[in-house]
Amino acid sequence: MELAAAQGERVRGTTAPNPPVGCVILNAGGIVVGAGGTAPAGGPHAEVQALRQAGAAARGGTAVVTLEPCNHHGRTPPCTAALVEAGIAAVHYAVADPNPAAAGGAAHLAGHGVTAVHAPHQVVTRGALRAWLHRQRTGRPHVTYKLAATLDGRTAAADGTSRWVTGEQARAQVHAERAHLDAIVVGTGTVLADDPWLTARRPDGSLAAHQPLRVVVGTRELPRDAKVLDDSAETLLVRTHDPREVLAALDGLDDVLLEGGATLAGAFVAAGLVDRVVAYIAPTLLGSGVAALGDAGVRTMTDALQMVTEDVQLLGNDVRVSAVPRVSAGPMGGRGEAD
Known part of the structure; x- marks a missing residue:
């Protein structure tokens, strides 16, 4: 999760209005094979960036992501669909998405046979997502x-x-x-x-x-x-x-x-x-x-x-x-x- 948080920190300040999310992909043997952070608005999200880097090695592996994968179609397709299509077996996410329009990713993944684990980590809530989460909560x-x-x-x-x-x-x-x-x-x-x-x-x-x-x-x-x-x-x-x-x-x-x-x-x-x-x-x-x-x-x-x-x-x-x-x-x- 700390590696994923570092990916989010790398793109912090460039992703608005999207959150600066980070993701790493582990293959079935637990080796990091992909990493990425959310691109500027309109570009691929962190999960898609990491999956592209991982390629076929992602199948049967695990995605570790700082924010629950989105489950809606905005400027880009939902990340849940990309994870399922790539054959990811498990997803560990640090923060549940507080945005009603994008939430529900964990349930969607579980419904498609992907193990979804909520794994809170302070390095995420005090890191790149701190300000975005604050706005979601307070509106300012x-x-x-x-x-x-x-x-x-x-x-x-x-x-x-x-x-x-x-x-x-x-x-x-x-x-x-x-x-x-x-x-x-x-x-x-x-x-x-x-x-x-x-x-x-x-x-x-x-x-x-x-x-x-x-x-x-x-x-x-x-x-x-x-x-x-x-x-x-x-x-x-x-x-x-x-x-x-x-x-x-x-x-x-x-x-x-x-x-x-x-x-x-x-x-x-x-x-x-x-x-x-x-x-x-x-x-x-x-x-x-x-x-x-x-x-x-x-x-x-x-x-x-x-x-x-x-x-x-x-x-x-x-x-x-x-x-x-x-x-x-x-x-x-x-x-x-x-x-």
Whole structure:
């Protein structure tokens, strides 16, 4: 299943409106003979990609797929039919399809003599399918709040300088993540203060193949020569300060990265619209300067927003922490630890 999840991660950000599914095919002897991820909309799904690679070796084998195979005819034929036709003997899937139009694949497979096994795996629900599953459940994009801060929670020094808080490895990971996202959201204050480009770039500085939508929130006018207004990627200006209106403007998108600044991030947290926090922490002390998070609606310790740490990673001299809100924890209540 981890191999299948890696296939889904490989295509994340390119499959909308379809989910980024991954699949591997094992032959009757348990050897991997095919692997694939869902192609861009209109192209073959992960199961078909993997079956094509496997060829005749798939007969009598097992398909391991991150999402229950679809059982409807949309732009492409149902994956259940392709699996049955290929002679697959068993299908193991991590997530039952929550989309009523596509669900029912496991039952269809079982009805055609294929053993269908629901095999939940955290690497899938926390991986490429996380944002798509969130939209299926809530009807809105999944929002990850990303911040880079010092040990004492500062994102910039007292004079406003902020380059660079974290090291090269942390920055490289951020760019690699951007290349899989649907959108990056910042406020006009960040654009006016830092003039960010908000693109996904390779280690050599060139633009990645996929660029997320750049979203600038606020009512202040931007300079005509702002980097975020160039033609490297599409940019959307959302003239509001209401986080809910921002997400409404991103209808059809699944995976959104909130990069700040502190005021906008605080507004999203206060509105209960942050689904994950990814913090890059540098072993540096400033003592004064810009705080990472602005007013988030917390007035007392009992209202503090309790998070559950799901992953900690060392990146050079920096630490990356990924955390999700606890169930019913303050303004961000209603989220699950295992989301």
